[in-house]
Amino acid sequence: MTQSAQLGEIRHVDLVQPNQANHLGSYFGGAAMAQMDKIASLVAARHARRPFVTASCDRIDFRAPVFVGNLIELTGRVNLVGRTSLVVDVELSAEDMTTGERHICTQGGFTMVAQDRKTNPARLPPAPDRLIDFAASPAGSARVLELVFPGDTNSLGQLLGGNAMSLMGKAAQIAASRHTRSQVGMAASNKIDFIASTLEGELLDVTGQVVSVGRTSMRVAVRADAENLMSGERRLVGEAEYVMVALDEAGRPTPARPLG
Amino acid sequence: MTQSAQLGEIRHVDLVQPNQANHLGSYFGGAAMAQMDKIASLVAARHARRPFVTASCDRIDFRAPVFVGNLIELTGRVNLVGRTSLVVDVELSAEDMTTGERHICTQGGFTMVAQDRKTNPARLPPAPDRLIDFAASPAGSARVLELVFPGDTNSLGQLLGGNAMSLMGKAAQIAASRHTRSQVGMAASNKIDFIASTLEGELLDVTGQVVSVGRTSMRVAVRADAENLMSGERRLVGEAEYVMVALDEAGRPTPARPLG
Amino acid sequence: MTQSAQLGEIRHVDLVQPNQANHLGSYFGGAAMAQMDKIASLVAARHARRPFVTASCDRIDFRAPVFVGNLIELTGRVNLVGRTSLVVDVELSAEDMTTGERHICTQGGFTMVAQDRKTNPARLPPAPDRLIDFAASPAGSARVLELVFPGDTNSLGQLLGGNAMSLMGKAAQIAASRHTRSQVGMAASNKIDFIASTLEGELLDVTGQVVSVGRTSMRVAVRADAENLMSGERRLVGEAEYVMVALDEAGRPTPARPLG
Numbered sequence: 001m002t003q004s005a006q007l008g009e010i011r012h013v014d015l016v017q018p019n020q021a022n023h024l025g026s027y028f029g030g031a032a033m034a035q036m037d038k039i040a041s042l043v044a045a046r047h048a049r050r051p052f053v054t055a056s057c058d059r060i061d062f063r064a065p066v067f068v069g070n071l072i073e074l075t076g077r078v079n080l081v082g083r084t085s086l087v088v089d090v091e092l093s094a095e096d097m098t099t100g101e102r103h104i105c106t107q108g109g110f111t112m113v114a115q116d117r118k119t120n121p122a123r124l125p126p127a128p129d130r131l132i133d134f135a136a137s138p139a140g141s142a143r144v145l146e147l148v149f150p151g152d153t154n155s156l157g158q159l160l161g162g163n164a165m166s167l168m169g170k171a172a173q174i175a176a177s178r179h180t181r182s183q184v185g186m187a188a189s190n191k192i193d194f195i196a197s198t199l200e201g202e203l204l205d206v207t208g209q210v211v212s213v214g215r216t217s218m219r220v221a222v223r224a225d226a227e228n229l230m231s232g233e234r235r236l237v238g239e240a241e242y243v244m245v246a247l248d249e250a251g252r253p254t255p256a257r258p259l260g
Numbered sequence: 261m262t263q264s265a266q267l268g269e270i271r272h273v274d275l276v277q278p279n280q281a282n283h284l285g286s287y288f289g290g291a292a293m294a295q296m297d298k299i300a301s302l303v304a305a306r307h308a309r310r311p312f313v314t315a316s317c318d319r320i321d322f323r324a325p326v327f328v329g330n331l332i333e334l335t336g337r338v339n340l341v342g343r344t345s346l347v348v349d350v351e352l353s354a355e356d357m358t359t360g361e362r363h364i365c366t367q368g369g370f371t372m373v374a375q376d377r378k379t380n381p382a383r384l385p386p387a388p389d390r391l392i393d394f395a396a397s398p399a400g401s402a403r404v405l406e407l408v409f410p411g412d413t414n415s416l417g418q419l420l421g422g423n424a425m426s427l428m429g430k431a432a433q434i435a436a437s438r439h440t441r442s443q444v445g446m447a448a449s450n451k452i453d454f455i456a457s458t459l460e461g462e463l464l465d466v467t468g469q470v471v472s473v474g475r476t477s478m479r480v481a482v483r484a485d486a487e488n489l490m491s492g493e494r495r496l497v498g499e500a501e502y503v504m505v506a507l508d509e510a511g512r513p514t515p516a517r518p519l520g
Numbered sequence: 521m522t523q524s525a526q527l528g529e530i531r532h533v534d535l536v537q538p539n540q541a542n543h544l545g546s547y548f549g550g551a552a553m554a555q556m557d558k559i560a561s562l563v564a565a566r567h568a569r570r571p572f573v574t575a576s577c578d579r580i581d582f583r584a585p586v587f588v589g590n591l592i593e594l595t596g597r598v599n600l601v602g603r604t605s606l607v608v609d610v611e612l613s614a615e616d617m618t619t620g621e622r623h624i625c626t627q628g629g630f631t632m633v634a635q636d637r638k639t640n641p642a643r644l645p646p647a648p649d650r651l652i653d654f655a656a657s658p659a660g661s662a663r664v665l666e667l668v669f670p671g672d673t674n675s676l677g678q679l680l681g682g683n684a685m686s687l688m689g690k691a692a693q694i695a696a697s698r699h700t701r702s703q704v705g706m707a708a709s710n711k712i713d714f715i716a717s718t719l720e721g722e723l724l725d726v727t728g729q730v731v732s733v734g735r736t737s738m739r740v741a742v743r744a745d746a747e748n749l750m751s752g753e754r755r756l757v758g759e760a761e762y763v764m765v766a767l768d769e770a771g772r773p774t775p776a777r778p779l780g
Contacts, residue, residue, distance in 0.1 A: 018278040018538045022433070022443055023329045024511045029446025029502070030429015037422035051414065053457065054421030060449040065511065069543045108449075115416060151411030151671030154571065155721055156635060161574030162557035169550015173542070183542055186549025189580040189628075197573070201415055242549070251544045251585065278538040282693070282703055283589045284771045289706025289762070290689015297682035311674065313717070314681030320709040325771065368709075375676060411671030461675055 010043045011137065012145040013073045013174055016066055027066040032092055032106060033057070035074055040088040040110035042145065042203065043076040045229040047086065048124045052112040055085060060108035064094070071095040071174060072105070073137065079109065081127045084117035097177050140179035140210035140259075142171045148200050159198040164206075164224055168192070168240050171208030172220040176244035179210040179218060180256045183247045187217060192240040198226040204237070211241075216253040218244045270303045271397065272405040273333045273434055276326055287326040292352055292366060293317070295334055300348040300370035302405065302463065303336040305489040307346065308384045312372040315345060320368035324354070331355040331434060332365070333397065339369065341387045344377035357437050400439030400470035400519075402431045408460050419458040424466075424484055428452070428500050431468030432480040436504035439470040439478060440516045444504045447477060452500040458486040464497070471501075476513040478504045530563045531657065532665040533593045533694055536586055547586040552612055552626060553577070555594055560608040560630035562665065562723065563596040565749040567606065568644045572632040575605060580628035584614070591615040591694060592625070593657065599629065601647045604637035617697050660699035660730035660779075662691045668720050679718040684726075684744055688712070688760050691728030692740040696764035699730040699738060700776045703767045707737060712760040718746040724757070731761075736773040738764045 012035075020031040037054055044052040066072060073093050080087040088110045095102045114124065137143065146167055148159045169186065176184040198204050208222045224238040248254040272295075280291040297314055304312040326332060333353050340347040348370045355362045374384065397403065406427055408419045429446065436444040458464050468482040484498040508514040532555075540551040557574055564572040586592060593613050600607040608630045615622045634644065657663065666687055668679045689706065696704040718724050728742045744758040768774040 022275075022445075024443050024507065024509075026443075026445055026507075026511060028429060028433060029449065030426045030433065032446075033429055033449060034422035034426035037420070037425055041421070051416075053414070053418060054454055056451060056453045057425075057449070058451055062446050062448060065445060115414070115418075149411045149671075151409075151669045154573070154635070156571075158573060158635075160557070161561070162554035165557055165577075166550045166554035169548060169553060173548060173550065183544050183546075185542075185546055185585060186582055188582060189549060189553060189577070191576060191578060193576045194574055247544065247546075249544075251546060282705075284703050284767065284769075286703075286705055286767075286771060288689060288693060289709060290686045290693065293689060293709060294682035294686035297680070297685055301681070311676070313674070313678060314714055316711060316713045317685075317709070318711060322706055322708060325705060375674070375678075409671045411669075 009075065010039055010046065010145070011073065011075050011143045012039060013071055013137065013142050014144065015174065016068050016070050016072060018068050021068045025068045027068070029062055032062070032066070033060065035072070036090040036092055036108055037110060038147070039074045039076040039090050040112055042229070043078060043088045044086055044112040047078045048114065049230055049232055050120065051115040051230070053115050055111045055113045057111065058109040060106055062106050064103055064105050066094040066105050069097065071097050078127050081124050083123055085111055085113040086124055086127070087111050098181050100178070100181055137178070140175055142174035142178060142208045144171050144174070144206050146204045148198055148202050148204060150200055153200050157200040159204065161194060164194070164198065164204065164238055165192065167204065167206050168222045168224055168238065169242070171206045171222050172242040172244060175208035175210055175220050176218045180246045182254060184244045185247055186242055187245045188243040190241040190243065192238065194238045196226070196235050196237045198237050203227045203229055210259065213256050213259045216245050216256055218246070218256050220244055269335065270299055270306065270405070271333065271335050271403045272299060273331055273397065273402050274404065275430070275434065276328050276330050276332060278328050281328045285328045287328070289322055292322070292326070293320065295332070296350040296352055296368055297370060298407070299334045299336040299350050300372055302489070303338060303348045304346055304372040307338045308374065309490055309492055310380065311375040311490070313375050315371045315373045317371065318369040320366055322366050324363055324365050326354040326365050329357065331357050338387050341384050343383055345371055345373040346384055346387070347371050358441050360438070360441055397438070400435055402434035402438060402468045404431050404434070404466045406464045408458055408462050408464060410460055413460050417460040419464065421454060424454070424458065424464065424498055425452065427464065427466050428482045428484055428498065429502070431466045431482050432502040432504060435468035435470055435480050436478045440506045442514060443507045445507055446502055447505045448503040450501040450503065452498065454498045456486070456495050456497045458497050463487040463489055470519065473516050473519045476505050476516055478506070478516050480504055529595065530559055530566065530665070531593065531595050531663045532559060533591055533657065533662050534664065535690070535694065536588050536590050536592060538588050541588045545588045547588070549582055552582070552586070553580065555592070556610040556612055556628055557630060558667070559594045559596040559610050560632055562749070563598060563608045564606055564632040567598045568634065569750050569752055570640065571635040571750070573635050575631045575633045577631065578629040580626055582626050584623055584625050586614040586625050589617065591617050598647050601644050603643055605631055605633040606644055606647070607631050618701050620698070620701055657698070660695055662694035662698060662728045664691050664726050666724045668718055668722050668724060670720055673720050677720040679724065681714060684714070684718065684724065684758055685712065687724065687726050688742045688744055688758065689762070691726045691742050692762040692764060695728035695730055695740050696738045700766045702774060704764045705767055706762055707765045708763040710761040710763070712758065714758045716746070716755050716757045718757050723747040723749055730779065733776050733779045736765050736776055738766070738776050740764055
């Protein structure tokens with residue numbers, strides 16, 4: 001996949017947590033929609049390099065329930081573009097972590113309006129000629145996104161290292177689980193380097209990829225890039241490598257699936 | 261209930277989540293008190309239209325445990341008013357979502373002092389002639405409140421659409437559960453409209469109400485109002501409608517209780 | 521322990537929550553590292569009274585899993601000091617709340633660089649002559665730390681009372697559990713007083729200590745101090761006392777272990 005194709009795509013994977021579910025372990029619709037809205041605003045900002053707010057969202061049908069412990073993966077694409085607003089289609093898929101079984105849970109169209117439409121008369125860029133396909137992630141990989149908020153930064157507006165580490169660890173966790181299709185535990189974090197700061201308002205884009213497999217362990221390389229959503233400028237901010245161990249249902253190390 | 265009576269009342273309902281409980285599933289006292297303090301500061305700000313900080317809170321007895329999955333509902337009222345401080349009585353009730361059984365879990369008196377007491381010599385408005393009654397919510401309804409913090413907003417200080425959606429979905433969830441007294445799932449979100457922005461520091465006041473019932477499904481109308489706590493100005497910021505489905509203990513659709 | 525010895529030490533205890541764990545109930549490595557990084561930045565700031573950012577962290581091995589419901593306790597100490605950077609060793613121990621069994625889960629070296637190194641030419645203070653020992657907490661006590669972020673404060677930059685209450689309740693909970701080695705519930709919160717405000721950017725340092733024991737109940741005294749990390753100035757901000765009850769596995773009151 002080329003760098004520009006990767007850039008054109010917004011993709012975010014997450015684990016459904018107990019706090020996002022009812023007593024039957026089923027993911028709340030409102031939590032799903034909050035995630036979908038985040039994706040819509042990232043897609044809109046990337047398309048036009050301007051800030052957007054949500055004006056409305058069309059009917060959203062929940063086709064199938066999602067459960068605690070499932071992976072959810074969200075992608076979005078610009079569908080229609082008007083003078084100062086556009087519609088982003090967002091898709092949320094659920095994936096059973098151990099079987100890899102995957103189904104579309106819900107889709108929705110979010111109408112986003114340019115926040116600066118009263119002061120910036122420029123028309124929005126046209127929609128792409130053809131819709132980006134919603135494709136599954138490459139095997140053994142995970143991509144997680146986070147917008148940096150004031151509560152996540154120090155007094156200079158820089159993202160705290162610990163928050164970045166937490167996201168990088170999550171990407172390693174999901175990438176390894178997806179590769180070997182079992183629960184995994186972190187055996188070690190090899191050296192983590194922070195190369196540059198991520199600033200408030202920027203997007204932190206973290207990708208993990210399984211790079212080698214031993215008997216029960218997997219090495220996962222993780223990189224974190226910061227992107228200024230208004231200018232499109234991107235820079236590498238952190239690199240890490242983790243050793244993850246495949247676990248059976250009793251939590252004991254179990255052989256990991258070989259690579260390729 | 262008249263609009264002014266509704267305005268005089270602070271009422272907030274929430275679900276107890278696993279992260280707020282110990283290993284026996286029992287709600288932490290400290291989490292309960294944090295919620296009670298939030299209600300006290302909202303009641304004080306509404307009464308005097310000035311900002312308050314907590315000075316102290318009297319002895320609070322926890323009469324009965326609250327469990328994960330229970331609803332908790334908090335209400336508060338001004339009891340005593342001094343020159344620059346006042347006492348707010350806060351009550352926290354627990355409600356079993358499926359039986360509707362309800363009991364007062366704890367009550368407490370919070371002494372709040374005006375934050376601007378050194379620069380604003382005005383006396384606080386007197387306490388109401390008679391105490392507002394602590395009454396249960398109307399059937400099939402839910403009201404949830406949130407103060408908008410810097411971490412919840414974009415760079416213009418406007419609440420993110422996704423955060424509002426999450427709260428609106430929660431109100432729909434609780435209103436439907438309360439109506440039919442079972443677990444419920446979200447089958448669809450009909451069109452959601454955002455009419456105006458909610459700003460940092462404002463109160464977001466979200467109410468859900470079951471408006472019609474099919475065989476297993478319920479339509480829930482939700483509206484969100486923003487209130488400037490200092491001026492009292494209120495405006496409609498969002499409207500939505502959800503289709504919720506009653507679920508049995510195995511998570512299968514089950515007949516919903518008819519309306520009225 | 522003298523006041524200055526206490527000040528030299530950064531110690532933080534927490535409960536592992538379901539949201540920080542995988543489906544087998546095992547604590548995420550990334551969540552552990554985020555906590556360790558927070559401790560490293562507190563230790564560095566206290567040592568030099570200057571702000572620091574994380575530059576890198578060395579290999580971290582996870583020796584043993586930590587489970588939901590375990591206590592984790594983190595401590596840190598300055599190990600090496602360069603011209604504008606230093607290395608903080610951080611240790612994370614897990615403690616079984618009911619047996620008191622304790623083991624080191626992981627250790628790591630975090631390289632922190634002074635954020636103001638381009639404008640402040642002063643050398644960092646040298647490392648202490650001998651390393652501070654990593655010791656367990658005194659019996660029946662708990663110490664929890666929190667940095668105050670913009671999302672935790674009112675519009676004047678003061679920590680919300682409810683957030684402080686939540687932390688104070690957690691310290692009481694952990695101190696009582698550690699004393700009697702069982703689950704505990706909060707029976708009452710005696711008067712809580714807030715003496716001064718805690719400001720954004722400050723450290724809130726909360727300690728709980730069991731002070732007397734009845735048949736099934738324990739009184740826990742809690743104090744909260746705020747510390748300006750840049751100046752080292754500390755002040756008492758809140759005092760509270762809680763009545764906690766020892767609970768058996770069915771959630772019924774059970775005799776508490778006598779003091780001393």
